Amino acid sequence: MEERNRNRETQEQQLNEFDKSTAKERIDRIDPYGFERSTDFDYDAYEEFMSVYLAILTRRSIKWSKLLKGNKKVGKSLKVKRYVRKGIPNEHRSLIWMVSSGAQAQMDQNPGYYSKLLNGEKDAKLVDAINTDLHRTFPDNVLFRKTAEPSLQKALFNVLVAYGQHNKTVGYCQGMNFVTGYLIIITKDEEKSFWLLDALLGRILPDYYSPDMLGLKADQEVLGELVKVKVPGVWQMMEQHGVMWTLVVSRWFICLFVDVLPVETVLRIWDCLFYEGSKILFRVALTLIKHNQTTILQARNFPDVCDKFKQIIKGHFVEDCHGFMQSIFIEPGSLPMTTINKLREKCQASLLAQGL
Known part of the structure; x- marks a missing residue:
């Protein structure tokens, strides 16, 4: 009897340890922001x-x-x-994002505006377009699943619909869902997320999400011009293989590195983006290219180039968010806003002449 009790106690202890182990494993599989980690994490x-x-x-x-x-x-x-x-x-x-971007001032000056947008009549096409993308937004995040309680899909829908009603020129386009999703994860507040989205799309990144996406297309060309000066070997290789910048960096810009770089790294980039403006996106892109130029220059054909650009957004360099952020203010060297603005004017004029 005594031996049987000891065996039972041993089994219970093993089961408890197993339960703790599996619980820890479940927790470890989810990062602090709700994202499931990959099997090779x-x-x-x-x-x-x-x-x-x-x-x-x-x-x-x-x-x-x-x-x-x-x-x-x-x-x-x-x-x-x-x-x-x-x-x-x-x-x-x-708090810092809201204050430094001007979003807090806008929210304070427009009390009740967000609620008014939500309660007003909604454009059916806008609602359909947003609904189509809801289930595609962060399928690897447990907070955005329909089964989550509460599910952030509802908050995402509300913010996107409200913004589409607020800025009818932009309405909704793909990419906005990922950006808005990150805003909701951090602020945990729909109204703040709405005003931060307004700061990004209206002031920090104008014409990134407009119907012709002139700002977005121009900035990708601006990056090419900057690479030509700062990493000429990579620029020459891109020219040699006939690879357009939009093919390898469009997601970097349209999603502001969401789903491109690790979450902590993206948030550190956004800290600077809200405070210093769009120049930060060029610093990040140039650092990725310059730091990895040896890897990129190994490409021998068009598919190789695309593959190398997928490689450079992974690994220790980008996972060490603190070290990476120190690098973006060193590796690209001097990057005056006057230079960027001149290049933007040149690239926008060229795109307009080509009919976009």
Whole structure:
């Protein structure tokens, strides 16, 4: 009897340990933002990185708390710019994005506007277009599944419909769903996500999502012009193989690196995007290309080039978000906004002359 009890206790202990193990495995498979990790996810490398990065995040959190001191206002200054580049802790991210982008000011000046848009009459074509893309938005994120409680699909639908009603010139186009999804994950608030989307599409990235997408197309050509100067070997290879920039970097720009780079890296990019503007997208793209030029230059034909551009958005370099963000302000070198604006004018004029 005593031996039987000992055996039962041993079995129960093993079952408990198994339950804990499987529960941990389930948790580990989902990242802090609700995304399922791939089957080949390197947990050891991730733990090694996080052991260092968590200490950085703790230091940044203390510094940000001291800077804000419970205040919900933060001005533009070299100190704040430096803080933003070093990363905004998640607990302050929504606030800093809202304030630095001007979204908070717009929301304060238009009380009840978002609710009015949601409660108003909705365009049937707009609703159909958004509904078509809902199930395609982050199928690997447990928070966006219909079975989630609450499901973020509803919030995503509301923000996109409201924005389509607000900006009828843009309405809705693919890419906006992924960008809006990230906004909702971080803000956990529909109205804030709406005003941040308005800041991005209306001020930071004008004409990226307009019907002719002139801003988006021009910026991809601008990147090509910058590569011609800063990484001439890659530019020459692209010319040699007749590869248009839009074929390899369009998703980088239209999704603002969402579903291109790791989540933490994208959020660090967006910290700077909301504070410093669209120049950050060029810094990221140039860093990816310049840092990996040896890999890219191994391409021997058109499919090779496309494959190399898929390779360079993976691996330790982009997963180490802190190191990567330090690189984007070093590797591309000087990048004055005046240069970018001149190139934009030139590329837009060329595209218009070609009839887009």
